[in-house]
Amino acid sequence: MSVLTPYQIRQQCRSGAFSDNTSGFAPGFVQANMAILPKQYAADFLQFCHFNPKPCPLLGMAATPGAIDMPSLAKDLDIRSDLPKYRVFKDGKLTDEVTDVREIWRDDLVTFLIGCSFSFEESLLADGLEIRNITEKVNVPMYRTNIACTPAGVFHGGMVVSMRPMLPADAIRAIQICSRFPQVHGAPVHFGDPAAIGINDITKPDFGDAVSIKPGEVPVFWACGVTPQVAIANAGVDFCIAHSPGHMLVTDLTNSKLSVL
Numbered sequence: 001m002s003v004l005t006p007y008q009i010r011q012q013c014r015s016g017a018f019s020d021n022t023s024g025f026a027p028g029f030v031q032a033n034m035a036i037l038p039k040q041y042a043a044d045f046l047q048f049c050h051f052n053p054k055p056c057p058l059l060g061m062a063a064t065p066g067a068i069d070m071p072s073l074a075k076d077l078d079i080r081s082d083l084p085k086y087r088v089f090k091d092g093k094l095t096d097e098v099t100d101v102r103e104i105w106r107d108d109l110v111t112f113l114i115g116c117s118f119s120f121e122e123s124l125l126a127d128g129l130e131i132r133n134i135t136e137k138v139n140v141p142m143y144r145t146n147i148a149c150t151p152a153g154v155f156h157g158g159m160v161v162s163m164r165p166m167l168p169a170d171a172i173r174a175i176q177i178c179s180r181f182p183q184v185h186g187a188p189v190h191f192g193d194p195a196a197i198g199i200n201d202i203t204k205p206d207f208g209d210a211v212s213i214k215p216g217e218v219p220v221f222w223a224c225g226v227t228p229q230v231a232i233a234n235a236g237v238d239f240c241i242a243h244s245p246g247h248m249l250v251t252d253l254t255n256s257k258l259s260v261l
Contacts, residue, residue, distance in 0.1 A: 006250040007075060010082040019084045019099050021139040021208075021246035023118050024131075030184070030255055031248035032059055032073070032113040033225030034083065035232065036241040039065045042110040044153025048231060049114065051150035055159050055227035057115035057183045059253075066107035073251045078102075079111050085244035087229070092236035101241050109241070114225045115184035116248050117162050119255045123177050129170050132211040139246035140164070141205035142224050146198030147189065149227065154235040160206070161189060161197070161221040165213040171220045178222070183258045191220040207245040 006029045012018035049056040069077045080102045088096040121131050133140040140162045147159040171191045179187045194202045
């Protein structure tokens with residue numbers, strides 16, 4: 001899978017041949033978080049993204065309700081089947097996790113694509129920094145925090161963060177590198193004491209998998225695109241489809257095009 005093009009990975013997802021997390025796949029290409037909401041919530045959600053660009057950097061939005069494609073980001077896209085795994089929410093509660101949502105698709109649904117930290121992992125690796133979740137072949141650990149997002153309409157809640165352990169010197173280098181990529185969460189929001197941002201047990205992530213933290217390392221936290229799922233749950237929207245954490249849409253957009261330097 002790691003040598004396939006983004007289009008080939010999407011086709012594997014569409015056929016049901018691939019349903020794993022996408023960290024480390026399609027190096028060089030942007031991966032995206034996803035939220036699909038009924039039209040009545042679209043304006044509020046767009047404003048929520050605008051108010052909270054660190055956890056919700058908007059890469060694209062469907063041109064019309066019911067549209068299943070986004071030609072500027074991915075050719076021949078069917079948003080209903082081309083991600084490895086989806087989550088379905090009803091009345092703000094997670095009700096199902098599936099690999100295809102064609103049977104429950106509605107013509108009033110609006111798709112939003114949000115930048116993903118998997119995109120900057122490539123630049124960190126290229127600079128010689130280890131990405132522990134890739135080394136250990138697991139999904140990146142993600143945590144709820146006490147960092148409040150700016151509310152917009154019905155959407156509100158705390159920020160979710162992803163974590164990668166690093167030596168302090170490497171954490172400083174990661175800040176320098178990731179600052180070049182604001183559309184995929186940019187620089188970390190915190191490193192060091194997890195309790196300072198409301199994380200009581202670093203060994204028990206709320207999403208994804210735990211990774212080892214070696215002596216001398218500190219946890220480094222980035223804003224995470226799972227944040228909208230918390231806001232959606234808090235809002236109690238009657239229906240929503242989102243990506244399963246770590247199971248992203250792999251786009252045709254190159255990471256290099258997102259660099260601001």
